[in-house]
Amino acid sequence: MSLVRSLGYLLIGGGCLASWLALAGALVPPLDALASFLPVFGAAILAGLPFAWRQRRWTIIAALLGLVPVALRLVPELVRDVPMARSGTTQVRVLTHNVWQRDDSPADTAQAILDARPDVVTLQEVDGSFRPMLAALRQHFVHGTACPPGCDLAIFSRWPIVDSDYFLKDGAGRKFGPPMLWARIAGPDRRPFTVMTLHYPRPTSRGQAVRRRAVAQALARTDRGSLIVAGDMNLTPWAAAMNAQDRALAPLTRMTRALSSWPRAFPFLPIDQLYAGPDWGLVAASQLPATGSDHRPLLVTLGRR
Numbered sequence: 001m002s003l004v005r006s007l008g009y010l011l012i013g014g015g016c017l018a019s020w021l022a023l024a025g026a027l028v029p030p031l032d033a034l035a036s037f038l039p040v041f042g043a044a045i046l047a048g049l050p051f052a053w054r055q056r057r058w059t060i061i062a063a064l065l066g067l068v069p070v071a072l073r074l075v076p077e078l079v080r081d082v083p084m085a086r087s088g089t090t091q092v093r094v095l096t097h098n099v100w101q102r103d104d105s106p107a108d109t110a111q112a113i114l115d116a117r118p119d120v121v122t123l124q125e126v127d128g129s130f131r132p133m134l135a136a137l138r139q140h141f142v143h144g145t146a147c148p149p150g151c152d153l154a155i156f157s158r159w160p161i162v163d164s165d166y167f168l169k170d171g172a173g174r175k176f177g178p179p180m181l182w183a184r185i186a187g188p189d190r191r192p193f194t195v196m197t198l199h200y201p202r203p204t205s206r207g208q209a210v211r212r213r214a215v216a217q218a219l220a221r222t223d224r225g226s227l228i229v230a231g232d233m234n235l236t237p238w239a240a241a242m243n244a245q246d247r248a249l250a251p252l253t254r255m256t257r258a259l260s261s262w263p264r265a266f267p268f269l270p271i272d273q274l275y276a277g278p279d280w281g282l283v284a285a286s287q288l289p290a291t292g293s294d295h296r297p298l299l300v301t302l303g304r305r
Helices: 003-026 029-048 053-079 106-115 132-140 206-219 240-248
Strands: 091-098 120-124 153-157 161-165 181-185 193-199 228-232 272-276 280-287 298-304
Touching (some): 003 053, 003 240, 029 053, 091 106, 091 193, 091 272, 132 153, 153 161, 153 193
Parallel strands (some): 193 228
Antiparallel strands (some): 228 272
């Protein structure tokens, strides 16, 4: 057997095994982290086809077998229905960006945020090298949130922020739920809306599942009609955990459909997400050019429905 043909068998066999293990993550949560790489496994299988083509029949069977889990997870995301905004309604441009604790050019990152001309900005990992830039952003965005020690989140708005906190509050003003920075913003149409930002642990951490459940339970106690939730969720749409979160956060809809944001040099993992309540529809969503962060910023334009 030639070395080239062996490489083809290795790519197809390895990709097939990895893709089925990733699919098993729905039953065995530790394996769900593999699901983030399902597109890579699919590409490996396809790349191995030319090298193993001599055994055409078995090669095709093995490749199709390996591509089944890839299709089962990718296709539903690509064809998923996302509500669209009505034309002529008020629009809100929301930029979300994990600016990274080790941002290697924080001033350029801040300028990239300003150049995108967002109405609302949600940032994560602002407690590192980017922190001095928060004051610079405040010169351009008159309204911003305060965050207690240990918080690595920030929200800026070009419209007035009428209330904000690091925890949700009930009707009596009592705080509840996990830490999530939020701001109640008075929009230009005199209809206020709430923006929240959060940052999940990595999917290999047991703490992420705990945090996801806590967030869903907390949001279920709030008015989610005009709510917007954005941040680094360290989850891809191919993961069973993301599908579970989509269901748990309903009636919020995830407006970021397969929109990759990490790593900055060659983004192939869609781990930054934005959800919006039923009052909102999607106008546009895009990945912005790289900054000094290891993530790419995302810009999502929403409109009233």
